[in-house]
Each structure stands twice: as C-alpha cells, then as structure tokens.
Amino acid sequence: MIDDSPLRYARLRQIPSSVWALGVVSLLMDFSSEMIHALLPLYLVGAMGATMAEVGVIEGVAEATASVVKVFSGAVSDWFASRKLLAILGYGLAAATKPMFPLAPNVAWVMAARFIDRVGKGVRGAPRDALVADVTPPELRGAAFGLRQSLDTVGAFLGPAVAILAMWLTVDDMRAVFWVATIPAALAVLVLAAGVSEPADTRPSRPARFPLHWDELKRLGGCFWLIVAVATLFGLARFSEAFLILKAASVGLPDALAPLVLVVMNIVYAGASYPAGAFSDQGDRLTPLAAGMGVLLLADVALAVAPSLPLVWVGVALWGLHMGLTQGLFAALVADAAPGALRGTAFGVFNLAGGLALLLSSLGAGKLWDLYGPSATFAAGGLLAALSLVAIVPLSTAARRAP
Numbered sequence: 543m544i545d546d547s548p549l550r551y552a553r554l555r556q557i558p559s560s561v562w563a564l565g566v567v568s569l570l571m572d573f574s575s576e577m578i579h580a581l582l583p584l585y586l587v588g589a590m591g592a593t594m595a596e597v598g599v600i601e602g603v604a605e606a607t608a609s610v611v612k613v614f615s616g617a618v619s620d621w622f623a624s625r626k627l628l629a630i631l632g633y634g635l636a637a638a639t640k641p642m643f644p645l646a647p648n649v650a651w652v653m654a655a656r657f658i659d660r661v662g663k664g665v666r667g668a669p670r671d672a673l674v675a676d677v678t679p680p681e682l683r684g685a686a687f688g689l690r691q692s693l694d695t696v697g698a699f700l701g702p703a704v705a706i707l708a709m710w711l712t713v714d715d716m717r718a719v720f721w722v723a724t725i726p727a728a729l730a731v732l733v734l735a736a737g738v739s740e741p742a743d744t745r746p747s748r749p750a751r752f753p754l755h756w757d758e759l760k761r762l763g764g765c766f767w768l769i770v771a772v773a774t775l776f777g778l779a780r781f782s783e784a785f786l787i788l789k790a791a792s793v794g795l796p797d798a799l800a801p802l803v804l805v806v807m808n809i810v811y812a813g814a815s816y817p818a819g820a821f822s823d824q825g826d827r828l829t830p831l832a833a834g835m836g837v838l839l840l841a842d843v844a845l846a847v848a849p850s851l852p853l854v855w856v857g858v859a860l861w862g863l864h865m866g867l868t869q870g871l872f873a874a875l876v877a878d879a880a881p882g883a884l885r886g887t888a889f890g891v892f893n894l895a896g897g898l899a900l901l902l903s904s905l906g907a908g909k910l911w912d913l914y915g916p917s918a919t920f921a922a923g924g925l926l927a928a929l930s931l932v933a934i935v936p937l938s939t940a941a942r943r944a945p
Contacts, residue, residue, distance in 0.1 A: 554689065554816075558677045561686045563737030564670060565693030570730035571633060572694050575659075576701030576808070577723035578643050580801035581709075581716050582652070583784040584791065590649050595908040597784055600649075603901065604656040610897065611664025616672065616890025620883060625673035626740050632666025633734055635659075637727035644720035668889035675877040675885050676741055681823060684874045688819020691870040692812045697726075699808030702801030709798045762888055766879040770895050772930065772937050773872050777899030779838060779926035781907035781919070783807065786861060789845055789916050790854050806855060807862035814866025819874060827871050827878075828938050834867030835931040842924030846917045857920075 586592040586600070615632065619625045639662065642655035671687075678686040705719050712718040787803045795803070818830045837860050844857035872892070880888030903923070910918045 554685070556682060557686050557689055560677050560738045560740075561674055561690060562693075563733060564674060565690045566737070567633065567730045567734045568670075568690060568694035569697035569700075570726040570733065571636060572697030573701040573704070574637075574640060574697075574723045574725070574727035574730070576698045576804055577705045577708075577801075578640070578701075578720055579784070580702035580705050580787070580804045581719060582643070583787050584797050584800050585716050586649060586652060587788070590652070592649050593908075593912060595905075595912050596649060597782075597788070597908055599905060599908065600653050600656055603653070604660040607657055607660045607664060607897075610894055611661050614890065615665045616668030616886035616888070616893075619669040619672055619886035624740065625669035625676065625886065626734075626738055628669040629666045629673065629738070630731065630734055632662045632664070632669075633731050634662070635665060636662030637724075637731050638662075640724040640727045641721070643723075644717040664893075667893055668886050671873055671877075671889045672885035673738070673740065674873075677739075680878070683877050684819035684822035684827065684871065685816065686819070687870040687873045687877070688816040688822075691815040691819070691866075691873075695808045695812035695815060695866070699805045699812060701726075702804040702808070705801040706799060706805070709801075714798055761884060762880055762891070766876065766888060768937050769872070769875050769879055770892055772933050773892065774895040774899045775926070775933050776835060776838075776868070776930040777896045778903050779835075779842075779923050779930055780900065781903040781923060782900070783861070784904075785907050785911070785916070785919060786845070786858055788911075789848070789920075790851065790858070792916060793848065793850050793854055795851060795854075803858055807858050807865075810859050810862030811865045814863050815870050818867050819870045822871055822874060827875055828934060830867050831871045831875075832931060832934050834864045834871075835927055835934065837867060838864040839924050839927040839931065842920045842927060846920035846924065 583597055586597055592600075615628050619628050636659050639655055639659045642658070643652065646652045646655060674686055674690055675683060701723070704722070708719040708722055709716070783804065786807065787800050790803050791797070791800060818834075821830060841857045841860035841864060844853055844860060848854045848857060873889075876888050876892050877885065903926075906922065907919045910922055
C-alpha cells in the first residue's frame, strides 16, 4: 500500500487563508461554547434540579433552532451573494449571549440563553460553510472542510480541558468558569472581521430568489436530496453529547472531571477530520462515511453495556471517531452536489433536516433514559446507526450513476 500521508498534508499549504481564518474563528467559538456545555448538563441536573427529559428538551430545541435559522440565513446569503456579513452577525450574537449562562437563575433562563446562542449559530452556519466552498477549488473541498472541522474540534477539546483547570482553580465554581468562557467568544468575532475575505465577485448569473422559492429547492437536484435523506436518518442516531457526560457520571466520574468526556471525544474527532476529508478528495467520500456510521454503532454498543469508566472511555473515543469520519464529509458532499448559486440554501436545508433529527433523537434519548435507563438510550442509537449504514447503499448507487 502506498502511503499518501505526505501528499495529504502538503495540501494544507494549498488551502486558502480565509479557510484557515474561518477555522480559527470556529476554534475560538467552540472553545467558549464547550467550556460551558461540558458543565451545563451537570449544572442543570445538580444545581437546578432538571430531569433528564428536560436536558433532552433544552439540547434538542437549541440545536433544532439553529438548524431552522440556517435555512433562512443560507437563502439570504445566496440572495445577496454575500456570506461574511451574516457570519459576523451570527458569531457576534453568540458571543453576546455567553454572559447569560453565569447570570442564569433557573432552568428557563438557561433554555433562553441556549436558544439565543443557537440562533447565532444558525445565522452563521450555512453562510460560513458556503463561504468555505466559494473560496476553495473543488479538488481541495474535502481537505478544506476537514481542516475547518479539525480546528473547530481543537477548540471543542481545549474548552473542556480549560474548564477542568478552571474548576480546580475556582474550587468547582461553575459560574466562574462560565465567565471565563466569554473571552474566546469575543476574540472569535475579531478574527472573523479581520482575517476572512470573500471572493471579489460572487454574484451568479442566475441568483437565488428571496424569499425562498420552491423552484430553488427543485434546482438543488435529486442527488442533493438523497444526501439529505441519508444524513437525516443518521442524525436520528446521534443525540446530544450531553448524554455521554451523564453516562460517565452515572458510573462514577466526578463532576469536576466531567469535561474530560468532551476532551477525549474531541481529541479523536479533531485528529480524524482532516485525514478523512483529504482522503475523500481522491474521489471516494462514501467509504469513510460508511466507516463512520459503523463506528457509531460500535460506540453505542460500548456505552450501552459499559458497567464502569474504562469501557465508557472506549465508547466516548469511538463517538469522536465517528464524528471525524462523517461531519466534514457530509459538508463536502453537499458542496459537491449543490449549484454554486444555491450553496447557502443547500447548507441551510441540509442543516435544518439534521437539526430536526437531532431534536427528535435528543428528546427520545432523554425520555428513554428516564423510563428505562442509559442502556436503552444507547441501544436505540445503535439500531438507528445500523439502519443508516444500510441507507448509504442507494446513495452509493446514485453517486456511481452521476456524470
């Protein structure tokens, strides 16, 4: 077998500077967000008395909100043929809501903070992904999306790691940790404003109409909609990572070390994202995608039967590996399938479907946990992961038939 690792990493130098800057922005914002999210499930359940079902509602509604907003922000970015302004608005809104978490007096306040924060995520998500596709040559798209995802995920494990340190320094004062998290969020907005440039002329000869029109959805094409269908089924198998933290806590992980769950998951996630994306640029995006679906099945099995922390850590690491093998590749598939003038709309629709799936899966996960315990939650996730692995077969058939 020929080792193509040097070739994959040589491509890093070819990736546009704006993609690198967007990756750093994602890193900083995820640093901030994950400092909070690593502790939030325990804060809700322990300090505020929330049930597991309420945690599922908060997480599911938050992510579904982001996904709904992405449809409209993506369509607006196509209409104006401008992505950066909407990205600044979205990141700025998310940064502005971070102080709401340490100020929260009750569960309803936390839910409102998560809702507004995810509105910001929704505003920025589709325009940002479309901007990555706009500035990147087609032969580097997998690597570019993988790089942005890797940098995003570096922030996602640095945040929980710093949260652990901050918990130790503040003697488990979660509110103080939440205040520290406001700093990288502000820095993210500054880097975006100064470091990202759009192409000089992105106005297509046939721009999208606004508001979103049915004709635009038809122009996205059958292959795109098949990608959305497979990703939606897969999204039903993926509930919030809050349940990984709660599983670890249920078998003895101390609260102060709860962020370590996200550290482990995101280290593996970050390490897998760029190699998977660069590999897919050789013309095969579906093999690593199918591998990722299989890995999620293994993760669910490990977490369903884990009686103690060692097997939980295996499940958490496998969960991170499945993310690295799938998330950037789904984005690259969308960029490949969508017309350039409708990339924002395409990413918005794609993320809407995924967010609604995550809402349903998180609600179901919380309810199953309350009624039958964590084993039932992860067993159900494993069953859906197996179904999504089967569903990739028609997508593979359609890809072979595509010109």
